[in-house]
Each structure stands twice: as structure tokens, then as C-alpha cells.
Amino acid sequence: MTDFLLSLLKWFLITPALFCIVGTVCSFIKYEAWWVRGFDFPRIQMLVLILFSACLVYFFNEYPIVRYVLWASLFIALCFHCWVIFPYSPIASKNVKNAENVTEKTLKVSILVSNVLMYNRETNKLKVLIERENPDIVFMVETDHWWADQMEYLKKEYPYHLLKPIDNTYGLLFYSKKEPTKLNFNYYVQDDVPSIVATFKLDKNSEETFDFYGIHPRPPAPKEAKTSIPRDAELVMVGKEIEKKDNPTIVAGDFNDVAWSHTSRLFRRLGNLLDPRIGRGMYSTFHADYAILRWPLDHVFHSDEFQIIEIKKLEHVGSDHFPIFINLAYIPQEKHTQEEPEVEKDDEEEAKKKLEKAHLDDTSSL
CATH class of the missing domain: 3.60.10.10 (Endonuclease/exonuclease/phosphatase)
Incomplete structure (x- = not known):
């Protein structure tokens, strides 16, 4: 019974990783259901959860191939979310210029x-x-x-x-x-x-x-x-x-x-x-x-x-x-x-x- 519970716990460790992967896939689906479109919002939150999930996957040693597949999937998801939010970082190129030489006559x-x-x-x-x-x-x-x-x-x-x-x-x-x-x-x-x-x-x-x-x-x-x-x-x-x-x-x-x-x-x-x-x-x-x-x-x-x-x-x-x-x-x-x-x-x-x-x-x- 103890071995069964331990095995069940290890499978539970990959649940956050599966959630991150599913949420990332939903970003590519043009389905309008509210729960699908809800994954458009939390990009930074998904980045944090992906990193946390990758740490949990480390302890999943039931099937090494599953662990490596999850890590690879999480890495792809991480890259995608970084790519989406990068334009909204201060190091990206500005879409709108700073107005220069503004005077009282400027509208x-x-x-x-x-x-x-x-x-x-x-x-x-x-x-x-x-x-x-x-x-x-x-x-x-x-x-x-x-x-x-x-x-x-x-x-x-x-x-x-x-x-x-x-x-x-x-x-x-x-x-x-x-x-x-x-x-x-x-x-x-x-x-x-x-x-x-x-x-x-x-x-x-x-x-x-x-x-x-x-x-x-x-x-x-x-x-x-x-x-x-x-x-x-x-x-x-x-x-x-x-x-x-x-x-x-x-x-x-x-x-x-x-x-x-x-x-x-x-x-x-x-x-x-x-x-x-x-x-x-x-x-x-x-x-x-x-x-x-x-x-x-x-x-x-x-x-x-x-x-x-x-x-x-x-x-x-x-x-x-x-x-x-x-x-x-x-x-x-x-x-x-x-x-x-x-x-x-x-x-x-x-x-x-x-x-x-x-x-x-x-x-x-x-």
C-alpha cells in the first residue's frame, strides 16, 4: 500500500507540468470557450508555474522517458511565453516614440x-x-x-x-x-x-x-x-x-x-x-x-x-x-x-x- 501511495504521489508531481502544457497549447487554439481564452491572460504567472513544475518533474523517476518529454515540453512552453511577453519589457524596441521638443504650441x-x-x-x-x-x-x-x-x-x-x-x-x-x-x-x-x-x-x-x-x-x-x-x-x-x-x-x-x-x-x-x-x-x-x-x-x-x-x-x-x-x-x-x-x-x-x-x-x- 505504501509503494502504491508513493507511486501515486510521484504521478501527482507532474500534474502542474501537464496543466502548463495544456494551457500553452490552448494559446494556439482559436476556440472561444471562456476557459480556453482564459489561458491568454496569465503569461508571467505561467512562466513561474513552468519553472516550479520543472523542479517537481525532477523527482518523478517512475519513467525517465516521461520526465525528459515533460522537460522538453516545458522548455518549449517557457520559450513561447517569453516570446509573447518580451515586447512588453523595457529592453524591447519601443512601438511609439517619445515625443521630443514638446512646447506650449504642440497639440x-x-x-x-x-x-x-x-x-x-x-x-x-x-x-x-x-x-x-x-x-x-x-x-x-x-x-x-x-x-x-x-x-x-x-x-x-x-x-x-x-x-x-x-x-x-x-x-x-x-x-x-x-x-x-x-x-x-x-x-x-x-x-x-x-x-x-x-x-x-x-x-x-x-x-x-x-x-x-x-x-x-x-x-x-x-x-x-x-x-x-x-x-x-x-x-x-x-x-x-x-x-x-x-x-x-x-x-x-x-x-x-x-x-x-x-x-x-x-x-x-x-x-x-x-x-x-x-x-x-x-x-x-x-x-x-x-x-x-x-x-x-x-x-x-x-x-x-x-x-x-x-x-x-x-x-x-x-x-x-x-x-x-x-x-x-x-x-x-x-x-x-x-x-x-x-x-x-x-x-x-x-x-x-x-x-x-x-x-x-x-x-x-x-
């Missing part, structure tokens, strides 16, 4: 994005950050009517606003100092999940404008959506809408997706958008309370007319997300001097399939 736009957590009641922390950073645009998601009442004071300093408080965790509050020429809601996929679609003047004394999209798609999670289809479809629709325009563009919000996922990269290629975190860091915004379970869910992507003045993850505001702040300089004369995402030949076909799965077509949002 700029600063944005603060915050998923406030609808049940969070610590408004003062966020109010302090808004006052300190003084952004041109404040975009809050997961806001209900209580949050709208608490932020009523912002209307004095932010004369242009669009508010959609909803008690389903998909409410939006949008405030801007910049004058809009268009400021609307859009419901790309589901009629209870709004998005912001707007066009703003970069400066009151300038005719230059930029498009802004503020989104918070439904995540693939057991209590939200059993698949990633609604989220993927919304990202594809926004990307294709941007593709048809030729205006400077910024897309911000809680994407409920990591920047390195297949869908996020497809979205960037469709919209020809840059990721300012590449070469600078992950700026992981979720989960604010658990460092071991943290990855970047809140994003700001933009077209190549913009360069970075500043980007930073802000302090804890009582939510499960950290806010993120970005300040961009508008430098159109250097357009096409930054590394734009390369369009792949099957992108349009894949986008079409994602919309078909959501029972949408290419023009339903336009």
Missing part, C-alpha cells in the same frame, strides 16, 4: 481611464487623481447612477460630457475639456453594452481633429459570457470602423483582454493602431488587490500621428483595476515613422468569421 491630448468597480464607494481617491493629473478626457467604466451622482461636480471643469450610468457593470461616464464635433453612444454587439464614439478638436484654435473610441466589451467569464465571441466581435467592429477612416484615432477602455492576445493583435492590425506600452512595460491594471494575479486589461491604443509624452499606471482607487493615464503629442509630420502593425493576409477573412459567429455583418455598426 496634445491627455486621457485618464478608470474601471471604478461599480460596487466601490471610495470616490475620493479617484477624485484626487483626477485633480492631480488634470487630464483633458476622463473615461470611467462600470459606473452606475450612484457614481454618476458622485461625479456630477466634474461637469463644471469638463463642459462636454456623455453619461450612461447602468446598473449592470457596463455603465460609462465620459468627460472632456476638448470640444466635440461628434459625441455619441454606439452598441456594437449587445444593446446593454454601450461604447463611446466621438470626434474632438485637438485645440479650440485648431481645425485638427481626432476620433475617440471608448469601449468596455463583455468579458469571457462564467457569469458574463460563456465564450469570447461578444468581446471579439466588438473589437473587430471597432477595428474595421477605424480601418475605413483616415483620421487620427485613440481607442481607450477596459478591453477585458490582454494586449498580446490573438484578438487584440488582430484588432490593432485592422485599425493600424500602435501600442505605447511595447518597449516600456506591461502597466498591468488588473487585479489591483492581488499582485500574483495581475495583467494588463485597460488599454490606450492610438494611430501613428501621436507620440508619447507620458504614460503611467496610477494608484489604487478602491477598485479591482488601477487607473491608467496617458499624455500624447500630436505630431502628424512624423506619421509612418513609427513601427505600424503588419497586416496579415487572412485578417479580413478572420474578422468576417468572428462577426458571423456574433450574427453580425460588416456594416451593422456604421
Whole structure:
């Protein structure tokens, strides 16, 4: 009996290794089930677990060939995860240049994005950050009517606003100092999940404008959506809408997706958008309370007319997300001097399939 239990324990030692291998394989599968897409998120966590699993496999001596196969598989998985997250390390090449020679005459736009957590009641922390950073645009998601009442004071300093408080965790509050020429809601996929679609003047004394999209798609999670289809479809629709325009563009919000996922990269290629975190860091915004379970869910992507003045993850505001702040300089004369995402030949076909799965077509949002 003792030998049996010892043998069983040794087989148990390889369970974490099998989990890592299966999770890595799931990264290559374009299946939309929430539990499959969930493996897109924890890349750093998988790296740590792979190293731990490799140590456990050392003690598995029942079948040496199994041990060596597991080690080889774990090494391949380790290389893959390193390859995925390497662009988000400070030693990688920057996707967006640092803006140089910025003066008072340089056209700029600063944005603060915050998923406030609808049940969070610590408004003062966020109010302090808004006052300190003084952004041109404040975009809050997961806001209900209580949050709208608490932020009523912002209307004095932010004369242009669009508010959609909803008690389903998909409410939006949008405030801007910049004058809009268009400021609307859009419901790309589901009629209870709004998005912001707007066009703003970069400066009151300038005719230059930029498009802004503020989104918070439904995540693939057991209590939200059993698949990633609604989220993927919304990202594809926004990307294709941007593709048809030729205006400077910024897309911000809680994407409920990591920047390195297949869908996020497809979205960037469709919209020809840059990721300012590449070469600078992950700026992981979720989960604010658990460092071991943290990855970047809140994003700001933009077209190549913009360069970075500043980007930073802000302090804890009582939510499960950290806010993120970005300040961009508008430098159109250097357009096409930054590394734009390369369009792949099957992108349009894949986008079409994602919309078909959501029972949408290419023009339903336009």
C-alpha cells in the first residue's frame, strides 16, 4: 500500500507540468470557450508555474522517458511565453516614440481611464487623481447612477460630457475639456453594452481633429459570457470602423483582454493602431488587490500621428483595476515613422468569421 501511495504521489508531481502544457497549447487554439481564452491572460504567472513544475518533474523517476518529454515540453512552453511577453519589457524596441521638443504650441491630448468597480464607494481617491493629473478626457467604466451622482461636480471643469450610468457593470461616464464635433453612444454587439464614439478638436484654435473610441466589451467569464465571441466581435467592429477612416484615432477602455492576445493583435492590425506600452512595460491594471494575479486589461491604443509624452499606471482607487493615464503629442509630420502593425493576409477573412459567429455583418455598426 505504501509503494502504491508513493507511486501515486510521484504521478501527482507532474500534474502542474501537464496543466502548463495544456494551457500553452490552448494559446494556439482559436476556440472561444471562456476557459480556453482564459489561458491568454496569465503569461508571467505561467512562466513561474513552468519553472516550479520543472523542479517537481525532477523527482518523478517512475519513467525517465516521461520526465525528459515533460522537460522538453516545458522548455518549449517557457520559450513561447517569453516570446509573447518580451515586447512588453523595457529592453524591447519601443512601438511609439517619445515625443521630443514638446512646447506650449504642440497639440496634445491627455486621457485618464478608470474601471471604478461599480460596487466601490471610495470616490475620493479617484477624485484626487483626477485633480492631480488634470487630464483633458476622463473615461470611467462600470459606473452606475450612484457614481454618476458622485461625479456630477466634474461637469463644471469638463463642459462636454456623455453619461450612461447602468446598473449592470457596463455603465460609462465620459468627460472632456476638448470640444466635440461628434459625441455619441454606439452598441456594437449587445444593446446593454454601450461604447463611446466621438470626434474632438485637438485645440479650440485648431481645425485638427481626432476620433475617440471608448469601449468596455463583455468579458469571457462564467457569469458574463460563456465564450469570447461578444468581446471579439466588438473589437473587430471597432477595428474595421477605424480601418475605413483616415483620421487620427485613440481607442481607450477596459478591453477585458490582454494586449498580446490573438484578438487584440488582430484588432490593432485592422485599425493600424500602435501600442505605447511595447518597449516600456506591461502597466498591468488588473487585479489591483492581488499582485500574483495581475495583467494588463485597460488599454490606450492610438494611430501613428501621436507620440508619447507620458504614460503611467496610477494608484489604487478602491477598485479591482488601477487607473491608467496617458499624455500624447500630436505630431502628424512624423506619421509612418513609427513601427505600424503588419497586416496579415487572412485578417479580413478572420474578422468576417468572428462577426458571423456574433450574427453580425460588416456594416451593422456604421
